[in-house]
Amino acid sequence: MFNVTFEPACRNNWHIHHSDNAGGQMLICVGGRGYYQEWGKPAEELVPGTVINIPANVKHWHGAAPDSWFSHLAFEVPGENASTEWCEPVSDEDYGKLK
Numbered sequence: 001m002f003n004v005t006f007e008p009a010c011r012n013n014w015h016i017h018h019s020d021n022a023g024g025q026m027l028i029c030v031g032g033r034g035y036y037q038e039w040g041k042p043a044e045e046l047v048p049g050t051v052i053n054i055p056a057n058v059k060h061w062h063g064a065a066p067d068s069w070f071s072h073l074a075f076e077v078p079g080e081n082a083s084t085e086w087c088e089p090v091s092d093e094d095y096g097k098l099k
Contacts, residue, residue: 001073001074001075001076002073002074002076003030003071003073004071004072004073004074005031005069005070005071006032006034006063006064006069006070006071007064007069008064008065008066008067008068008069009064009065009066009095010063010064011035011061011062011063011064011095012062012063013061013086013087013088013089013090014039014059014060014061014086014087014088014089014090015059015060015061015084015085015086015087016057016058016059016060016084016085016087017054017056017057017058017076017077017079017082017083017084018056018057018081018082018083018084018085019056019057019079019080019081019082020079020080020081021079021080022056022077022078022079022080023056023057023077023078023079023080023082024053024054024055024056024058024077024079025054025074025075025076025077026051026052026053026054026074026075026077027046027050027051027052027054027062027072027074027075028050028051028072028073029046029047029048029049029051029052029070029071030048030072030073031048031069031070031071032048032064032065032068032070032071033045033046033047033064033065033067033068033070034046034062034063034064034065034068034070034072035062035063035064035065035098036052036060036062037060037061037062037090038054038058038059038060039058039059039060043098045065046070046072056077056079056082059087061090063090065098065099066095066096066098066099
């Protein structure tokens with residue numbers, strides 16, 4: 001389990017939690033306002049109490065809203081042959097569309 005805090009406008013790169021069986025990640029939002037987005041889907045706003053279940057092998061990113069600090073607890077779900085692949089940054093253009 002990790003306690004992660006992002007300053008305003010901070011976000012991680014797109015990434016994938018790979019696993020051959022089970023695996024993935026869960027986020028529990030505990031402070032501020034942020035976003036979670038899966039590849040090819042619209043971003044979801046995250047506020048305290050929001051829980052996100054990220055299945056293995058799903059490309060995604062998460063981070064703070066442009067105007068807010070954001071904190072979440074991140075739980076790595078055990079899986080077989082689990083690894084994390086870090087991909088490209090979330091573009092400023094796409095991030096700038098979020099409110």
